[in-house]
Amino acid sequence: MPNTFAEQISTKLNETLLSLPFASDLPEGFVAQVDQAQNRQFGDYQSNAAMILAKQLKKNPREIASTIADAFDGGALTDKPEIAGPGFINFRLKPEALSTRLDLLIEDEKLAVSAAGEKKTIVADFSAPNVAKPMHVGHIRSTIIGDSLCRIARFLGHDVIADNHIGDWGTQFGMILWGWKNVLNEEALEEDPIGELVRVYKLVNGRQKEEEGLRDECKQELVKLQAGDEENLAIWKKCIELSKQGLQKIYGLLDIEFDYWLGESFYNDALAPLVEELMKEGIAEESDGAICVFFPENEKMADKPALIRKSDGGFLYATSDLATIDYRINELKADAIWYVVGAPQQLHFDQIFAIAGKRGQNANFEFIPFGSILDKNGKMLKTRDGDPVQLADVLNESIERAYKVVDEKNPDFPEEEKKQIAEVIGIGAVKYAELSQFRMTDYKFDWDTMLALKGNTAPYLINAYVRTRAIFRKMGDDFQPGGNLVLTEDAEKDLALKLAQFAETVPAVLNDFRPNTLAAYLYELATTYHRFWEACPVLRAEGDVRYTRLALCELTGRVLRCGLGLLGIRTTEKM
């Protein structure tokens, strides 16, 4: 796939620099950057190379800029560059360059997005809910961000393995087992398995805080489970089965799939040998009865050891995370492992990655943290106590609100269609609300913010897509390539440029794992299209103009569908 406009201009610019009298004075390895223009009044692309070079060459930046601009041959790509401000070099694309690009996009399923240079096997660890506890809004971030990053990485040609590392082992099972045996309501379990498990968990969790005896009994149940007691093992398996069914329902609604569900319990047998090994290698040592790894070489963690075995012999989540890394590197052949996990776990992952380093495991580990969702009082939502809003309720409420709007605007649509549209829009709205903001930003949970349907939201983008489809529906035919493109109106050129820049946007998302940059691009594309829509009639136009506008509609539709797809958001033909 040919390079993006930014790359093409950059190549020409650097060639130009080497042809100039001061070429030999350029700093070693200097490469001129070309960026999208901040403001369209200055052109389409800009470079600040002259200002950077001014210091090195001890010359006036505007003088250097004009030397460069004079020597720059834009060919079929750009007009003669202009100098502005303190020494910016501004480039404006020729309409022919835009048309050529559009012709290429029409032919290319991937819409000119190049595959990543080096294909990697990436294991993505996200969502990871706990068994027998409901998914609440706190899980939404990991789940939606992780899924989107997977889709983008796959689109760029990587092998991506989505692994749902569910919490299916641990202290909560002591309480659940005791509850199952003592306070379980069989009928309720039939009717609403998850609901009943949650009720039992909460009930026992609440009581054991007060009653010391109960706390011990729960602990006994846990010990029996870990020792392989048949009855407890059977109950445990049943709980996981029921929980998975409930989780699948939500993932189905969210249109999210995992390649593996390798929960914590999968690694149980690996934990004891792993600790042994770490001791033998001198990486771990005994301290106050527990087995720890110390990091004296790292200033920040020098006083923060990682515990991998408790003094009572039990293992911790650091231990199972280490065993998980072994499996992912050795069995799944991971080159990279991505953890989409809340920011509070920064230290934990610093430690885990440091231990992996000590063991010589040099996969590319990425901790991809996100900020907290706060309650009305600005406090973090906690799973343990209180009643955080359940994810399923958020999704259902969102679909319901979307349905009301569909029903109001299109009362004549068949019931089934209205429901489908409401689902696409409702789920899309929740996902877009999450993905359109920077992942580290904390936010207060608010129904109206999360489920908004106006402004910079999923329905706005989907509406732009629907409009592209409405044209072809009205025309009664699909887009037929092969015509002659002529871009004359500003609205057409603006749109063409935006479409071309999809290829500059998608790969950049993975630089810092920011799906919100893609969301922002799609919003701008939709806005640009809506403006084009107001300014340029399509079906009333004729000849090349009509063909050009049809092509712009077709491509806008494809980029929106593809881009929204990368965010995990579906589209609909009507709304």
Place this chain on the structure above:
RNA sequence: GCGCCCGUAGCUCAGCUGGAUAGAGCAACGGACUUCUAAUCCGUAGGUCCCGUGUUCGAAUCACGGCGGGCGUGCCA
């Protein structure tokens, strides 16, 4: 104590590797539907980018120091 993150319009937030007059949405106000979906578009108004110092031709962005908030920090995950 130490570490990490955050502080931008009335509200919710963009603004990655430093670039030109700091941008959106919501809310407010004023316009545009005999037209391919008005879930749209156009316009008005709204700012000590927490404070200070430094680096730089240039700082919301980088460094250092404060202030405010959140989270984490040896036997939960």
